[in-house]
Amino acid sequence: METVKATETTSVVLPETRKKRRLTTDHWLAISFILPSIILIAIFVYGFIGWTGYVSLSNWNSLVPDFSFAGLKNYIYLFNDFRFQADLRNTLFFTLLFIGLVIVLGQFLAILLDQKLRGESIFRNIFFFPMALSFVVTGVVWQWLLNPSTGVNLFLKKIGLDSMWYTDTNILAGFKWGKIEFGIPVAIIAVVIAAVWQMTGFAVAMYLAGLRAIPDEIREAARIDGATELQIYRKIILPLLRPITVSVIIIMAHISLKIFDLIYAMTGPGANFVTDVPGVYMFETTFRGNYYANGAAIAIIMLLSVAIFIVPYLISSRKGES
Template sequence: MAQNVQTSTGSPLTGLPPALAKRKRPWTWERAYPILTILPSFIAIAVFVYGFIAWTGWISLTHWNSLVPNMSFAGLKNYAMLFGEYRFQADLRNLLFFTILFIFLCLVIGLLLAILVDRKIRAEGLFRNIFIFPMALSFIVTGVVWQWLLSPRSGINLILKAFGWNPSQLPGWYTSTKIIPSIHWGQIQFGIPVALIAVVIAAVWQMSGFAMALYLAGLRAIPEEIHEAARVDGASEWKAFWKVTFPQLRPMTATTIIILAHISMKIFDLIYAMTGPGAAFVTDMPSLNMFNTTFQGNHYAEGAAIAIFMLIALAIVIVPYLISSLRKEGD
């Protein structure tokens, strides 16, 4: 009888404090339904994403470099061989300069387009759609189109030839093997491959509209009162933009850089459709190298090592940004 008496500190049924008694709620369908809903996706991600990442990491540490599986442990041998190869060194050079040029030009062009569209020009919606339209295309389509436009025998070169350009001096675009400046580094010449500029043009054409959309959203979110206060203080248009408007766009800039860096580091379809590895690997990328090494050369361990390198490179860029975002949300 005494056990059923409710006290001020305990439940009448369990004798536990109210907080603990409330925590031990019965398992009901309402509680189970959300968990059961996300459980298949959780299992699929655990197996087909993180499970395969772990499997790829293990393959990269084995001797499996033929059609016959060889799962004996090789340590970091594949990684050492990888960084000593001419092609992979060229990939690192190309990836570095492609990423820098691609992100910089997309940011600059995207910001300029956003500023122009934000001026409330006539047919704003039309221009906005024209600038964003390339994003609707796949990189395969972009690569095929720009391959024709920048071909030495068609496209832009035909226009230059019609204007009297000497045929022997027409630019080779993505067929050029020149590197500017040419500095000896390891087994390769370190510099910007001229052929890579053609690929950058195609990539910037497709993704600068994305940067414009983000910057335009940022500009439209800035209260007009801030601009008015800057004008009242006597700030010129350029000074008001640089001191007032541009700092407000830093979150948009950071987001754009992260997304564009992610795209550039795993770029494959544009290179595959437009140029391939190129002569002397002047337009090659780690993703294309990984594809050729794994599925055409049957060097599975080396291909896995390239894939893990790409994953680590992406993590170096993305993880600090995610940590910073979580800290800001926590504050």
């Protein structure tokens, strides 16, 4: 009897043991697949971020490495620097104008496409096409279009509306702030036009997907209650699109705060730094001036400015999922 009981017990426990072993094997197999990616991200993303932060606190501002501790000297220098103050001003107004226009145009064009217009696919392709181009290509094309002596200005000269576009050094509604004139640089508007032209298609795609996901029953119920089409969009549709608007803001802010290639290809720093941005300043400071600590400090400031938008969004997304 004892032998029979032992056999029965073994037959019951054995499948569970095999299952645990199989789960353990699958667990370690999954880890072995993602481990190389974890190691590479740890080294080439977070490791280099840490290294950049370390360099930004050093005295390495020449070809000869100098890792002696400098504290916040490089950051203090930047915030007292005329060019960096101009960069912060340009980035602020570029971001505000860029995000605002992308959202307004994205919503407007998406609502038009949602009306089931004839030839919708053609318009959709036209709006989405600029997204297939790089910012470098966009910068070169718009540089020619807005050049003071070619492109659009040839037409504007004939009707008496000649404009200097991205070579204009005037500041709209400017007032003295620190070492700079704080206001909207006229030249940055040309860069905003080029950036909006390229990225509006992304917002159109996002809003169009959101509009198509809203059930028609909601609109029909509002019409039965006597709501006009304007009221339906203002009180129902646009509030339902708010999560998409938040996503568009986060993505566009991420692009605008680290913008480099469009500015570099289209205008460069500009006269009196009216189109300069931290990305261009960091590139020239680090790889042309060999001021590695100052360049690293600019990079860390750019990282923190992007994190201000990204981190709260990620935290709220995690809370929403849980």
